[in-house]
Structure formats: structure tokens, C-alpha cells
Amino acid sequence: MNRRKFLEMLAASSAGLLTLPTVLMADDDKGLPSALFQVPTQTGISGNILIVGGGMAGATLAKYLRLWGGTGVKVTLVEKQPSYTSNIMSNKVLTGQMSLADLNYGYDTLTGHYGVQRVQGEVKAINPAGKSVTLAMGGTLAYDRLVLAPGLEFDLLPGMTSQSEYDQFTPHAWRAGPQTQLLRDQLVAMPNGREVVITIPKAPYRCPPGPYERACVVADWLADNKPASRVIVLDANPAILVEQENFSAAFRGDFGYIVDYRPGCTLTAVNSRARSVTYTNAKGSSHAIQAGVLNPIPPQRAPKLLADAGLYNPAAEMSVPVNVLSYESRLKGIHVIGDASNTTQPKAGHIGNQQAKTCADAILRALQGKAVDPAPVTNSACYTPITATTATWLSAVYQYDAEKGIMKIPARHHGGGAISASRATTENYKDMQVWFSTLMADSFT
Ligand SMILES: Cc1cc2nc3c(=O)[nH]c(=O)nc-3n(C[C@H](O)[C@H](O)[C@H](O)COP(=O)(O)OP(=O)(O)OC[C@H]3O[C@@H](n4cnc5c(N)ncnc54)[C@H](O)[C@@H]3O)c2cc1C
Known part of the structure; x- marks a missing residue:
């Protein structure tokens, strides 16, 4: 697969489950490529979905649940920070080529345009039996389905x-x-x-x-x-x-x-x-x-909050096992996406974006009493600056292996491996900026 095709695939989903809503063009506040802003409509699907963590995975999920699910799906995003700072490209802050402000992404489009309910706060406990979470600032939030996308903690x-x-x-x-x-x-x-x-x-x-x-x-x-x-x-x-x-x-x-x-x-x-x-x-x-x-750089694991809820065993596991057809955990109705999940895919923002789409599709199907997509596909790209002006890239496509129940790079894909650039070039560096802008726009706007 070439890189252009790869960028096109970023916005693709495995869903295709609903009629597409109205499409508007809009400008973006960070000079990102003009995104297609689709307006959620009424689809007949209803549910109350609570998402914890508004990073790469959680923000994408919030957007796509509303976009594909429509206005009957209540989506609440609990995020402890006022805005998100991208890890991707943050090595360029170390060299003075970017600032932290350049990597800052707000939630205004998710709330104002897609109608996501935003709660700024930290979830301190999960109550699977009562289908609610407790906030550190006090109070609880109830859900039909809970999706945890809190990233990682550091040992x-x-x-x-x-x-x-x-x-x-x-x-x-x-x-x-x-x-x-x-x-x-x-x-x-x-x-x-x-x-x-x-x-x-x-x-x-x-x-x-x-x-x-x-x-x-x-x-x-x-x-x-x-x-x-x-x-x-x-x-x-x-x-x-x-x-x-x-x-x-x-x-x-x-x-x-x-x-x-x-x-x-x-x-x-x-x-x-x-x-x-x-x-x-x-x-x-x-x-x-x-x-x-x-x-x-320390060893990393899913937050203790998730271990405390029984989602993984910290003595034997570092992140949460999930069913990759839906990202549902061993606790029914609780899904885990992004770095906190344990899958065969790399812990990467691009993969978090992709997992969010598979998860959104699975949840919306479940709300309609339909079976999950039996053959999800995800893809991952990673551009790597090697100097201040050159970069390499690495990409892979993952397909569901029904026998093993895992996401796997198919054997026919370039001999079964990920593909990477043969060397660092200035051309790759330019492509890297496009890839990054596209990924962030797809996740936050
Ligand atoms: C230097 C560096 C470079 C990278 N480069 C790339 C790259 O080129 N390509 C790539 O694909 N990936 C890259 N990554 C990896 C990528 O950043 C992560 O894989 C990605 O951010 C994971 O997304 P996530 O949504 O799981 O977690 P995060 O993006 O970390 O988001 C988690 C969010 O949850 C919130 N949260 C956590 N706990 C709670 C709670 N209890 N209550 C409320 N909110 C909570 C956090 O505040 C945070 O906003 C890079 C990472 C680093 C460090």
C-alpha cells in the first residue's frame, strides 16, 4: 500500500451502517486541511454512552458515535484536562521546532458541532454493577455502555x-x-x-x-x-x-x-x-x-483505576485484554480502547483512532440489536523525524484473524510484515506534516 492510499484510508471505517448525514465544509482553527464537517442527524438509534479520556482514542470515539449514531445517542466525554496536548510530534518540542501550544487541541468542535456532552473532571472509581462512575470532584455519572480511553500510567x-x-x-x-x-x-x-x-x-x-x-x-x-x-x-x-x-x-x-x-x-x-x-x-x-x-522512559501500564475495577490483573498483565471485534473487556458493557487496551496492534495514536472507529461501529450495532462486524480492518502509520528536515515512515494494515481472535498483519501484505521507508528524506518529512494534520483533524474536528 502506498502512502497516499494510506492517508485516504485514515478516514475510512469498517462501519457503513447508516445513511450519511449532511455534509458541510468548514475551516479549521489550526490551519489543518479543511475537514468535511458532517452534521449528526436523527437515525432512530438511542443510548447513553460514557467515555473516559479525551485523547486520541476517546476524542475520535466521541465524534464517530455522534456522526454515525446520530442525535439519539447521548455521548458524554469525561476528560480531566481542559484541552489535549498531542504526544505525537512532541519530540520536536525538545529541539525547539514546535511549542506545546502548537500541539494543543480543544474540544469545542466535539461539543459545539457534534453535540458531545463534555465533563471536565477525573473519574476516580468505576462501578460496573451499578453502571456508573464516580468523579473525583464528587458526583456520579450513569451509562448504558462505558468506554475507557485513559491512556497509560508510568512505573x-x-x-x-x-x-x-x-x-x-x-x-x-x-x-x-x-x-x-x-x-x-x-x-x-x-x-x-x-x-x-x-x-x-x-x-x-x-x-x-x-x-x-x-x-x-x-x-x-x-x-x-x-x-x-x-x-x-x-x-x-x-x-x-x-x-x-x-x-x-x-x-x-x-x-x-x-x-x-x-x-x-x-x-x-x-x-x-x-x-x-x-x-x-x-x-x-x-x-x-x-x-x-x-x-x-519508564515501563507503562493501564491506569490503576482499571485494575481496581477488575478489568485487568496488575500482577500478571500491564493492560486490559479486549475482544478486538468490539473492544469490549471481560466486563460486559465496558469497552477499552487506545493504549490502555492489550491487543496485537502497537500502542499508537493512529491505532487508537482506528480502534475507536471499530468500537463505535460495534456499540452502534449493539444498540440496534445487530451483530458486530466480523472482519474489522485497522491501519497504522508512524512518521519519524530523523533530523530537523528528514523523516522515515512505517505502516501496517491489520485484519481480524478469526482463528486466533487477534488483529494480524495479513500474510499477503508485503510478505506479512509492516512496510517502512527505505531511508529518511525531506519528502517524507513533508508527508509527515500532512499525515499528522489529517490524523488530528480526524480525531478532534
Ligand atoms: C514522544 C511520542 C511520540 C509519539 N509519536 C507517535 C506517532 O508518530 N504516531 C502515533 O500513532 N503515535 C505516536 N505516539 C503514541 C500516541 O501518543 C499514543 O499512543 C496515544 O496518545 C494513545 O492514545 P490514548 O487515547 O490511548 O491515550 P492519550 O492520548 O494519552 O489520552 C488519554 C486521555 O485520558 C485522560 N484521562 C486519563 N485518566 C483519566 C481519568 N481518570 N478521568 C478523566 N480523564 C482521564 C488523559 O488526561 C488524556 O487526555 C507517540 C507518543 C510519544 C510519547
């Missing part, structure tokens, strides 16, 4: 005692926001000649190429701004997980910087105040590094 690393250490001293910046700005400020303040240490957790984690991308763009920025400094990557995985050829070429110097990549590392202690880390390498010997900037 403490050995030697750490509080999440505030990430906020104050060694930002992971794996959820875009104040930690991203702190990491940027630390990079700017770091004396030339000091080392930037990035640690990568064992997979699965959010955005498989993301840490390697970060190593590249930071090393590229250092080459221009602090040429005596370098990036060291301590990877808990035995090798680069994705786009091996592209990242290996970048790490060894093809783009004017070198990254010191060390696979198979197990962190044994992180001292966030001293910005030091000790680890055992692949051969079992112990080492210590005193970093100029330490960016430890």
Missing part, C-alpha cells in the same frame, strides 16, 4: 520513590506536557560536552519507534548546538525494535551525528536528583553513568 524505576521525581528532576516526557518543556529546558541549559542519557523500557510501551526517534532528533540538535555532547541510549530490549535499518544508519552517523546505542540493559538504580543511572549490560557487567540530562 517508578528502581531507586525512585515518587512520581514527582519525573516532574521535577528527570522527566520521562512520555506524556506531552510540562515534563516535555522541562526536558527541553534541561537540554538547553546543559553544558556542551555533557551526555544525554535516554533509557527505553521493555516492550510493549507507547509508540515503539518513539524513543529511537527521540534519540535521533536530540542527537541532531546537539550536533548543531552542543557538538561536544552525545546521546547514550540504554535499551532494555535486545535490539532496536522497529525500523532497524533506518535507526541503525542514523545512529552510526549517516546524518551527521552519532548515537551510542547499548541494547540489553537492565536499570538497577536511578538517582533523579544526581541524574545518575546504574545498569547491567547485555553481558551482565555493571556500569554507572552520570548524565548531563537523564531522560528515563
